[in-house]
Amino acid sequence: xxxxxxxxxxxxxxxxxxxxxxxxxxxxxxxxxxxxxxxxxxxxxxxxxxxxxxxxxxxxxxxxxxxxxxxxxxxxxxxxxxxxxxxxxxxxxxxxxxxxxxxxxxxxxxxx
Amino acid sequence: xxxxxxxxxxxxxxxxxxxxxxxxxxxxxxxxxxxxxxxxxxxxxxxxxxxxxxxxxxxxxxxxxxxxxxxxxxxxxxxxxxxxxxxxxxxxxxxxxxxxxxxxxxxxxxxxxxxxxxxxxxxxxxxxxxxxxxxxxxxxxxxxxxxxxxxxxxxxxxxxxxxxxxxxxxxxxxxxxxxxxxxxxxxxxxxxxxxxxxxxxxxxxxxxxxxxxxxxxxxxxxxxxxxxxxxxxxxxxxxxxxxxxxxxxxxxxxxxxxxxxxxxxxxxxxxxxxxxxxxxxxxxxxxxxxxxxxxxxxxxxxxxxxxxxxxxxxxxxxxxxxxxxxxxxxxxxxxxxxxxxxxxxxxxxxxxxxxxxxxxxxxxxxxxxxxxxxxxxxxxxxxxxxxxxxxxxxxxxxxxxxxxxxxxxxxxxxxxxxxxxxxxxxxxxxxxxxxxxxxxx
Numbered sequence: 001x002x003x004x005x006x007x008x009x010x011x012x013x014x015x016x017x018x019x020x021x022x023x024x025x026x027x028x029x030x031x032x033x034x035x036x037x038x039x040x041x042x043x044x045x046x047x048x049x050x051x052x053x054x055x056x057x058x059x060x061x062x063x064x065x066x067x068x069x070x071x072x073x074x075x076x077x078x079x080x081x082x083x084x085x086x087x088x089x090x091x092x093x094x095x096x097x098x099x100x101x102x103x104x105x106x107x108x109x110x111x112x
Numbered sequence: 113x114x115x116x117x118x119x120x121x122x123x124x125x126x127x128x129x130x131x132x133x134x135x136x137x138x139x140x141x142x143x144x145x146x147x148x149x150x151x152x153x154x155x156x157x158x159x160x161x162x163x164x165x166x167x168x169x170x171x172x173x174x175x176x177x178x179x180x181x182x183x184x185x186x187x188x189x190x191x192x193x194x195x196x197x198x199x200x201x202x203x204x205x206x207x208x209x210x211x212x213x214x215x216x217x218x219x220x221x222x223x224x225x226x227x228x229x230x231x232x233x234x235x236x237x238x239x240x241x242x243x244x245x246x247x248x249x250x251x252x253x254x255x256x257x258x259x260x261x262x263x264x265x266x267x268x269x270x271x272x273x274x275x276x277x278x279x280x281x282x283x284x285x286x287x288x289x290x291x292x293x294x295x296x297x298x299x300x301x302x303x304x305x306x307x308x309x310x311x312x313x314x315x316x317x318x319x320x321x322x323x324x325x326x327x328x329x330x331x332x333x334x335x336x337x338x339x340x341x342x343x344x345x346x347x348x349x350x351x352x353x354x355x356x357x358x359x360x361x362x363x364x365x366x367x368x369x370x371x372x373x374x375x376x377x378x379x380x381x382x383x384x385x386x387x388x389x390x391x392x393x394x395x396x397x398x399x400x401x402x403x404x405x406x407x408x409x410x411x412x413x414x415x416x417x418x419x420x421x422x423x424x425x426x427x428x429x430x431x432x433x434x435x436x437x438x439x440x441x442x443x444x445x446x447x448x449x450x451x452x453x454x455x456x457x458x459x460x461x462x463x464x465x466x467x468x469x470x471x472x473x474x475x476x477x478x479x480x481x482x483x484x485x486x487x488x489x490x491x492x493x494x495x496x497x498x499x500x501x502x503x504x505x506x507x508x509x510x511x512x513x514x515x516x517x518x519x520x521x522x523x524x525x526x527x528x529x530x531x532x533x534x535x536x537x538x539x540x541x542x543x544x545x546x547x548x549x550x551x552x553x
Contacts, residue, residue: 044332045391047401047437047450051330 001096001109002070004077006061007033007089012081013059019080025063025073027112033060039087058089064099066109131223137361138224142232144352145239149176151345152242155400156249158338159449161331163525164250165535171245171257176238178261179269183234184211190270191233192283200289203274207284221283222359232356233277239353240269240305246449247313248320251522254530256515260506264312268501269304272494276304296490297470297483299368300357302412302463303494310456311495313447315502320515322446324522331448336396343400347376350407354414368414372407375414375426379406382430390434398434401454405433408458413466421469429461456495463491 008016013030020028034055041054065073070093077091101111153169160168179187186205193203208214211230219226241261248257276298278287290296290303298304323331333339354372358365383402384394409429410422417425436453440446447453467484468475475484509515516522521529528534 045387045393045395046332046397048387048391048434049438049441050391051332053330 001099001112002065002067002093003096004063004065004070004073004091004093006063006077006081006091007035008059008061008081009083009087009089010057010059012083012088013061016061016077016080019076020063020073023073023076025065027063029062031060031062033058037087037090056087064096064112066112128220128223130220130225131360133361134222134359135224135228137365138228138232138356138359141352141356142228142235144349145232145235145356146176146349148239148346148349148353149173149235149242151342151349152239152245153342154338155342155346155404156246156449158335158340158342159246159333159397160249161525162334162535163527165334166527166531166533167252167254168245168249170254170531171252172242174254174258175241175245175261176235178258179238179241179265180234182262182265183230183237185209187237187265187270188214188230188234190266191237191273192278192287194284195274195278195286195288198286200275200287200293202271203278203284224359229283229359232352232359233273236301236305236353237265237269237273240301240309241265243306243309243451243455244313244316247317247447247451249448250323250526251320251516253513253515253517256509256513259513260316260509260515263505263509264502267505268312268498269308272308272497273304275494276301276490290490290493294486294489296463296486297416297466297473298412298463298490299415300354300411302408302459303490306408306411306455306459307463307491307494308459308498310452310454310459311498312502313451314445314456315499316506317445317447317451319503319506319510320446322444323448324519326446327441327444333397336400339400340396343403347403347407350376350411354411358415364415370419371410371414371417371422374419375410375422375429376403376406378423378426379403379409379430379433382427383434386431386434401433401437401450402430405429405454405458408455409433409462409465412459412463413470416466416470416473418469418471421465421471421474424469425462425465428465429458432461433457460491460495463487 034057036054036056039056041052041056044051044053063073074091074093082088099111100107149172153172157165157169186209188211189205189208190203193205193207196202196204213219214226214230221229241264275288275290278291280287280292350372351369355365355369358368380399380402383398383405387398388394406426406429409425413425433454436457437450439453464487466474467487470479470483471477473479473483475481506515517526517530
């Protein structure tokens with residue numbers, strides 16, 4: 001099994017969610033995140049005082065998938081999240097040893 | 113004493129009776145000025161960081177609690193009692209101690225019940241103290257602030273309000289020196305309220321010192337919609353503050369109300385233009401600040417200028433206040449929410465501009481420099497008295513009980529450390545359990 005983690009522009013979340021659901025993905029976890037890559041931050045002005053804000057708001061999306069689906073799901077996310085401009089985010093996968101569904105106790109791919 | 117109220121009747125040689133129109137407007141004005149307390153609390157509260165919002169708002173509520181209590185006990189008498197020795201410096205504290213003779217439904221001041229006039233003027237006093245709190249955001253012990261509020265009102269506001277607001281033969285036979293001997297025009301408190309609070313804000317910010325990280329860490333406003341709501345409530349409440357200062361439902365009140373809107377609109381425009389040119393953006397914080405700068409500046413002048421005069425005052429205040437907000441970084445005093453730039457500068461602008469654009473008396477209206485000199489004298493007297501007295505009061509409080517919370521507490525956040533509360537609970541995820549029975553029941 002694989003954990004797919006995607007850092008997205010917040011306004012692309014709906015597109016990615018819809019695309020994943022269309023691809024048969026039935027569950028995901030979304031959290032607010034902030035950070036920077038090449039996009040860097042921005043400047044804010046309060047009563048003439050300028051503040052440089054380094055961290056840009058992002059959305060972190062996590063999906064658990066079976067090994068055989070990992071590449072195609074990554075492709076779905078990348079396609080749906082892309083705007084072609086800097087700051088579109090990143091997607092990566094990590095191996096997962098075990099998954100248990102809390103309600104039923106099912107383990108492994110059955111729990112996904 | 114009732115006798116001094118009856119004295120008004122004797123002076124006018126006609127029976128003064130209650131005017132229900134005046135009374136209705138002053139009842140409403142007293143309500144409007146009380147709305148300025150949450151106005152200040154929200155305006156300041158939204159501007160601080162999330163860890164200090166409650167303490168910031170509590171300083172305004174606390175000021176009302178302390179000052180209005182003192183107002184009933186001896187404050188009103190110190191401001192509106194007969195001037196001690198007739199020299200116009202302070203009212204006789206014994207004359208209306210505990211409002212004797214006035215706290216009944218029959219006593220009149222002018223054409224309105226004494227109770228209404230006392231309530232209206234008492235909230236003025238509380239607002240003035242609340243304004244000071246903006247200069248010491250995030251770092252003042254709440255107990256020390258409450259002590260400061262009481263002592264400052266007693267030693268600074270009550271005397272200065274006597275100088276400016278106590279007219280001869282209105283409540284008592286002899287009133288304050290600025291109102292009667294000097295003859296400076298200050299309709300609703302450019303000197304007594306705003307220069308007074310602004311100078312005090314500077315002094316107390318100097319005594320407390322800078323916040324941890326001042327000038328280095330970003331100290332961004334945590335909730336600008338609260339700031340804008342606060343500014344709008346202040347604008348609304350200010351109609352009572354300015355137009356209510358006519359103490360009558362008449363043309364003076366009407367002119368004051370019109371000018372209070374006009375000057376403020378012009379000040380918002382001016383502040384935003386300065387921002388757009390200087391910073392590249394017109395900001396919501398700038399608009400809210402322009403509102404207050406305009407309101408402050410028109411306060412002394414609202415009954416002394418035409419509508420065009422009010423626009424001029426608004427523009428001058430908007431520009432000068434917007435340009436003054438950077439001074440604290442240059443001179444290194446942490447006037448956290450710009451009490452100096454908005455209230456001191458705005459108060460000076462409004463008070464001095466009467467000498468230029470005041471109807472009949474202003475230099476531009478053929479009045480010569482006579483009034484201008486009187487206005488400047490009033491400004492200097494109140495500024496100097498307030499600044500020096502506040503330095504002493506704040507320093508003594510700091511030595512006796514400590515005015516400032518510890519560095520660690522300041523970093524943790526004053527709301528949690530001092531009040532044992534947090535302003536916002538945005539999720540249900542907080543872990544914890546009830547650790548003791550309620551002591552409230």
